[in-house]
Amino acid sequence: MADSVLSLNKLDVGFPGMTVVRDLNLDVADGAFVSLLGPSGSGKSSVLRTIAGLLPALGGRVLLEGQDITALPPERCNVGIVFQNYALFPTMSAFENIAFALRVAKKSKAEVERRVGEVAEMAGISDQLDKKPANMSGGQQQRVAIARALVTGSRVLLFDEPLSNLDAKVRAAMRKEIKRLQSELGFTAIFVTHDQEDALTMSDLIVVLNHGKIEQIGDGRTLYRKPATPFICEFIGVSNELAPPLAARLLGYDVKGRSFLRHEDVLLGAVAGVPARVNHVEFLGAHSRVDLEVEGHALSAMLIGDQLPEPGSTVSLGIRPGAAHVFQEVTG
Amino acid sequence: MNRSTRLDRVFYWLGLIVIAWAVLTFLLVPMLAALQAALFRHGSLAMFDAVSELARSRRVRAALWNTVWMTAATTLTVTIVGMFQVAVLEYFRVPERGFLKIAFSTPLVFGGVVAAAGNNFTYGPSGAITAALAALFPSLPRDWFIGWFGVLFAHTFLMTSFHFLFLRAAMRRVDYSTIEAARSMGASEMTILRRVVLPVILPTVLAVTLLTLITAMGSFAAPQVLGGRDFHMLSQMVLTLNSLRRPDMAALLALLMGLVLMGLILLSQYFEAKGAYTAGAKATTRIQLRAIRNPLARIVVTALAYLLAAIYLMPVALIVLFSFAPASSIGIDVLPSSFTLANYARVLGGGAAFVPFFNSMLMSSIAVAVGLAITLFAVPIMVRKHSWLTRGLDICFVLPWIIPTMLLAVGLIVAFDAPNPLVGNLVLLGSYWLLPIGYVIFSLPLMVRFMRSAFIGIDPAFDDAARAMGASGPYRFRRVVLPLVAPTAILVAGMKFNNLLAEYPLSAFLYNINNKPLPIAIVDGAVSADPDQAAVSLVYVTLIMAFSLAVILIAERLSLGRTPESSNL
Ligand SMILES: Nc1ncnc2c1ncn2[C@@H]1O[C@H](COP(=O)(O)OP(=O)(O)O)[C@@H](O)[C@H]1O
Numbered sequence: 001m002a003d004s005v006l007s008l009n010k011l012d013v014g015f016p017g018m019t020v021v022r023d024l025n026l027d028v029a030d031g032a033f034v035s036l037l038g039p040s041g042s043g044k045s046s047v048l049r050t051i052a053g054l055l056p057a058l059g060g061r062v063l064l065e066g067q068d069i070t071a072l073p074p075e076r077c078n079v080g081i082v083f084q085n086y087a088l089f090p091t092m093s094a095f096e097n098i099a100f101a102l103r104v105a106k107k108s109k110a111e112v113e114r115r116v117g118e119v120a121e122m123a124g125i126s127d128q129l130d131k132k133p134a135n136m137s138g139g140q141q142q143r144v145a146i147a148r149a150l151v152t153g154s155r156v157l158l159f160d161e162p163l164s165n166l167d168a169k170v171r172a173a174m175r176k177e178i179k180r181l182q183s184e185l186g187f188t189a190i191f192v193t194h195d196q197e198d199a200l201t202m203s204d205l206i207v208v209l210n211h212g213k214i215e216q217i218g219d220g221r222t223l224y225r226k227p228a229t230p231f232i233c234e235f236i237g238v239s240n241e242l243a244p245p246l247a248a249r250l251l252g253y254d255v256k257g258r259s260f261l262r263h264e265d266v267l268l269g270a271v272a273g274v275p276a277r278v279n280h281v282e283f284l285g286a287h288s289r290v291d292l293e294v295e296g297h298a299l300s301a302m303l304i305g306d307q308l309p310e311p312g313s314t315v316s317l318g319i320r321p322g323a324a325h326v327f328q329e330v331t332g
Numbered sequence: 333m334n335r336s337t338r339l340d341r342v343f344y345w346l347g348l349i350v351i352a353w354a355v356l357t358f359l360l361v362p363m364l365a366a367l368q369a370a371l372f373r374h375g376s377l378a379m380f381d382a383v384s385e386l387a388r389s390r391r392v393r394a395a396l397w398n399t400v401w402m403t404a405a406t407t408l409t410v411t412i413v414g415m416f417q418v419a420v421l422e423y424f425r426v427p428e429r430g431f432l433k434i435a436f437s438t439p440l441v442f443g444g445v446v447a448a449a450g451n452n453f454t455y456g457p458s459g460a461i462t463a464a465l466a467a468l469f470p471s472l473p474r475d476w477f478i479g480w481f482g483v484l485f486a487h488t489f490l491m492t493s494f495h496f497l498f499l500r501a502a503m504r505r506v507d508y509s510t511i512e513a514a515r516s517m518g519a520s521e522m523t524i525l526r527r528v529v530l531p532v533i534l535p536t537v538l539a540v541t542l543l544t545l546i547t548a549m550g551s552f553a554a555p556q557v558l559g560g561r562d563f564h565m566l567s568q569m570v571l572t573l574n575s576l577r578r579p580d581m582a583a584l585l586a587l588l589m590g591l592v593l594m595g596l597i598l599l600s601q602y603f604e605a606k607g608a609y610t611a612g613a614k615a616t617t618r619i620q621l622r623a624i625r626n627p628l629a630r631i632v633v634t635a636l637a638y639l640l641a642a643i644y645l646m647p648v649a650l651i652v653l654f655s656f657a658p659a660s661s662i663g664i665d666v667l668p669s670s671f672t673l674a675n676y677a678r679v680l681g682g683g684a685a686f687v688p689f690f691n692s693m694l695m696s697s698i699a700v701a702v703g704l705a706i707t708l709f710a711v712p713i714m715v716r717k718h719s720w721l722t723r724g725l726d727i728c729f730v731l732p733w734i735i736p737t738m739l740l741a742v743g744l745i746v747a748f749d750a751p752n753p754l755v756g757n758l759v760l761l762g763s764y765w766l767l768p769i770g771y772v773i774f775s776l777p778l779m780v781r782f783m784r785s786a787f788i789g790i791d792p793a794f795d796d797a798a799r800a801m802g803a804s805g806p807y808r809f810r811r812v813v814l815p816l817v818a819p820t821a822i823l824v825a826g827m828k829f830n831n832l833l834a835e836y837p838l839s840a841f842l843y844n845i846n847n848k849p850l851p852i853a854i855v856d857g858a859v860s861a862d863p864d865q866a867a868v869s870l871v872y873v874t875l876i877m878a879f880s881l882a883v884i885l886i887a888e889r890l891s892l893g894r895t896p897e898s899s900n901l
């Protein structure tokens with residue numbers, strides 16, 4: 001790929017004696033927002049630290065704008081990192097936090113002031129530079145962290161779960177903020193998260209990691225509509241796994257392997273459906289979940305609106321045509 | 333870049349080698365020397381001979397008996413007073429709780445030598461209370477307080493800091509909802525105390541009792557100042573044997589005491605761990621203070637609480653007052669009739685009275701600076717790297733906590749009373765440096781413990797972030813890590829400095845005329861009949877208390893709390 005700004009080439013990530021992620025290949029286009037999504041412990045942070053040069057690669061290469069940076073020390077990798085909880089130095093002002101890398105590089109006083117001023121201006125925190133991080137709001141801290149990562153001229157920013165300790169409302173605001181800064185400042189983002197909502201809402205491309213392997217790469221819609229593996233199907237969205245007899249009954253053919261049906265793809269009141277008993281109805285606000293029993297198997301459905309079946313009643317159950325995800329076993 | 337990292341490595345290894353040498357020379361070798369002196373004679377094991385020689389001494393037997401019964405009596409009286417304090421502060425509703433809390437916290441600034449001297453200035457032959465009593469009862473001997481009674485009295489009111497700190501904390505961990513549950517099921521107040529409250533605080537009660545026992549057993553300054561000519565305890569015997577040029581006997585006695593103490597410390601740690609376990613860290617409803625229903629009981633409890641507060645505050649108030657009084661009024665007046673700054677001028681003015689003050693300031697500063705340097709260098713390595721070397725270092729650093737100070741002191745004496753190749757064949761005994769070296773060793777456990785938790789508390793992401801921005805190891809340490817641990821370092825330095833100004837056991841063994849420190853001068857002044865010396869001592873004591881108070885207030889500011897060590901009483 002000619003316009004890819006960052007490429008991972010057969011990258012092996014881990015610690016001496018323990019490979020965490022094996023044979024990772026990825027091309028990231030300039031200006032893209034790529035998420036690394038996976039359960040905790042799947043090696044996301046390790047991948048990020050390897051790209052940044054904080055963790056030596058066990059094999060393979062990292063290319064930044066075509067240049068091999070695999071063996072370079074962190075400061076020469078020229079990628080910025082935004083850490084979980086931002087890792088702003090609490091003893092330094094916002095200005096000193098942003099200026100840190102420039103001071104390490106022994107830039108002149110005038111240059112430090114000019115460059116910190118520029119990046120602070122872009123991030124919209126020019127009036128906050130004297131404050132200590134503890135006296136700033138979460139949003140301001142995030143801007144300082146991003147400004148600090150950008151000040152040396154890095155074009156690629158790595159985010160390691162910066163939102164994971166925030167509550168839902170703040171989190172949504174921070175997502176918007178990161179996207180806005182990205183479109184204004186034009187950096188390329190690699191965003192590590194274990195939260196599917198982070199990944200789905202922000203990314204152009206999502207890389208799903210599990211047990212040290214890439215499960216699937218694609219945009220959010222693709223992962224949701226065309227999951228490549230049972231893991232993706234269970235990890236993104238909420239699905240029923242269909243027991244083989246039930247799958248045969250609902251799909252009309254024998255399934256060897258695993259099959260899934262998302263809650264919203266279960267239809268109630270279908271013509272010529274299968275009879276299902278309503279066990280329990282849970283009102284969740286925007287939608288409701290209905291727990292059903294079909295021929296001895298449990299199944300859940302998602303309904304929108306207030307017309308809900310009575311617990312104990314029997315309804316006719318169908319499925320949205322073509323919505324089931326079937327992973328046929330190839331071997332016998 | 334390569335040259336600077338190579339320099340870093342040279343520095344790193346040099347530092348480790350220096351620390352290893354220091355630990356070997358000033359901790360391990362003295363300990364072995366003490367053991368050797370205690371257990372061997374002419375190259376063969378002769379412990380039983382030595383023990384029987386010890387046992388033949390009538391003075392040692394008397395001191396042993398005194399120590400045993402004084403320890404038992406002290407443990408009993410301190411438990412009563414301490415429990416009463418906790419009940420008044422944390423369980424019953426008594427008016428002006430804040431005032432009582434301040435009064436009961438005085439042992440935190442008023443311990444060890446300071447307290448022993450303070451009690452002497454209040455109740456001793458030249459004390460204001462004695463002056464008042466003598467006016468009322470002319471037949472009262474001036475030294476009525478001196479002897480076992482004075483020692484027991486001082487112990488009783490000055491060793492309650494463990495109760496004040498730990499038992500109160502345990503009381504606050506009692507979940508109030510369990511008390512309310514018991515009450516709703518009809519339990520009486522007694523039943524609630526016995527069945528609900530006591531089981532929760534019992535491990536802490538045991539731990540605190542053991543700590544009291546340990547402190548009482550090792551009591552040194554109190555009998556030295558208040559015991560008079562006839563009441564001696566074992567710590568004093570060790571010092572006497574040492575000054576009689578029997579370091580072997582001194583080492584043996586210190587070792588035997590040390591074994592008992594070590595057993596008790598281990599036991600108290602076991603209880604402490606159990607207490608932490610049963611109390612848990614779960615958030616609970618805080619205990620609500622109970623009004624005492626019975627009016628008579630309420631009046632008695634309140635009166636006792638205020639009497640106790642008076643006992644705590646009076647010596648402190650009198651000392652501060654008399655430090656501003658003319659020397660001629662000491663032991664004569666009940667309250668000073670005029671005030672002067674003459675005593676302070678004598679201490680701070682640079683004359684003979686200034687010397688011990690200066691010596692202590694200098695030696696404590698040196699010891700704290702060296703201790704801090706060692707800690708700041710070694711602790712980050714111990715936290716980061718886990719090898720037999722770092723683990724060994726870790727154990728060595730906390731050893732002085734378990735080993736009785738006197739044993740360490742005797743060890744340093746027997747190891748350095750002759751040319752020692754580890755220090756370039758110098759004889760350190762009698763030089764200026766043996767005492768400050770002892771101070772450093774004695775300071776390390778607390779410093780290491782505090783700094784370790786400070787370093788562990790640093791989010792590793794800070795290091796990653798600084799590394800990603802190209803900062804070298806020393807640069808990261810200076811710009812990122814050091815500012816983060818600085819508050820703890822300042823605090824621990826203050827606490828230790830404060831401790832050292834009033835450190836008695838090591839000082840008593842290791843000082844000489846070149847470096848006579850403050851605690852020795854305080855004891856001399858306290859037992860001296862010369863009012864001028866007493867006046868100077870009062871100023872010393874006031875200055876030390878002021879400094880302790882400042883450190884505690886700073887600690888509160890930094891919200892780190894104060895951990896008491898077994899005080900130097
Ligand atoms: N310093 C380390 N040494 C050895 N193993 C580690 C270290 N740090 C993390 N690991 C292991 O590497 C795996 C991946 O960790 P990490 O990259 O932090 O996962 P994630 O960020 O996806 O939660 C985990 O199994 C973890 O136990």
Ligand SMILES: [Mg+2]
Binds near residue numbers: 044046161
């Ligand atoms: Mg992680």
